[in-house]
Amino acid sequence: MSVQALVLLFFIFLLASAVFSMFGQGGGAFYVPMLLALSVPMYVAATTSQALIMVVSFSSVLVFAKAGTVDPKLVLLIEPPTNIGAFLGGYLSPYFPADFSKICFAGVLLIGAYYMYSPPGAAGKSRARPNHWWLWHRDGVATPYSVNVLLLVPIMVLAGFVAGMLGVGGGLLKVPAVVVLGGVPMSIAVGSSSLMIGVTALTGFAGHFLQGHFDLRLTVILAGGVLIGSQIGPRFSVKTDQSRLKKYFAVLLLLIAVWLVYGVLR
Numbered sequence: 223m224s225v226q227a228l229v230l231l232f233f234i235f236l237l238a239s240a241v242f243s244m245f246g247q248g249g250g251a252f253y254v255p256m257l258l259a260l261s262v263p264m265y266v267a268a269t270t271s272q273a274l275i276m277v278v279s280f281s282s283v284l285v286f287a288k289a290g291t292v293d294p295k296l297v298l299l300i301e302p303p304t305n306i307g308a309f310l311g312g313y314l315s316p317y318f319p320a321d322f323s324k325i326c327f328a329g330v331l332l333i334g335a336y337y338m339y340s341p342p343g344a345a346g347k348s349r350a351r352p353n354h355w356w357l358w359h360r361d362g363v364a365t366p367y368s369v370n371v372l373l374l375v376p377i378m379v380l381a382g383f384v385a386g387m388l389g390v391g392g393g394l395l396k397v398p399a400v401v402v403l404g405g406v407p408m409s410i411a412v413g414s415s416s417l418m419i420g421v422t423a424l425t426g427f428a429g430h431f432l433q434g435h436f437d438l439r440l441t442v443i444l445a446g447g448v449l450i451g452s453q454i455g456p457r458f459s460v461k462t463d464q465s466r467l468k469k470y471f472a473v474l475l476l477l478i479a480v481w482l483v484y485g486v487l488r
Contacts, residue, residue: 276423286460
């Protein structure tokens with residue numbers, strides 16, 4: 223790959239990481255297609271993407287943790303059922319046609335976009351909840367909240383299943399799910415998601431690395447761009463009003479859904 227192409231990629235990945243990290247996302251859905259379009263081998267592209275997501279996660283968590291929007295205990299609640307669902311989705315994926323799965327995923331994203339963009343009155347007028355045993359109260363964060371465990375755990379299994387079936391990260395599903403259905407504030411969902419993406423990427427990267435699917439030069443150059451971008455996005459995120467941040471995220475979901483449908487229909 224030429225020096226000019228690497229410089230261009232540096233700035234493209236910087237911008238992409240700034241956008242995705244703003245919402246607690248790693249950007250793998252963008253990195254892999256971009257690298258493949260430049261004739262980077264599939265496994266090398268996947269390994270590079272996962273390495274970059276770890277950089278984004280580490281960099282973003284520093285900003286979100288300082289703002290008090292990372293809840294490690296929420297991560298511990300969400301990750302196990304999500305991983306179980308991801309395993310089942312991957313195992314059962316041959317029984318679902320690829321295009322059908324993509325259309326279903328796009329449909330889920332559109333539903334999430336609708337409820338994220340809709341005014342507070344449409345998705346719930348208040349976050350205050352009574353002291354039922356199934357409500358888990360979280361106070362040691364910037365915005366105290368209560369999460370409906372009975373509802374959230376099965377939803378995370380479903381989100382993981384869809385993600386595993388399509389071979390994508392579950393962050394695009396987890397954030398709207400925990401916000402709309404779990405009662406988690408947008409800022410906490412985004413900050414906690416930034417931690418989860420790194421944990422998930424680490425496991426995938428380790429497997430590819432042991433197989434030799436790693437381009438050190440390409441990864442280091444692009445990591446510089448995503449490191450800068452993932453310092454910009456979270457700083458903008460923590461200063462943005464939560465209702466406005468939800469709407470921005472809804473637009474991102476809409477764009478990705480349209481891109482998925484376009485890929486199926488073209």
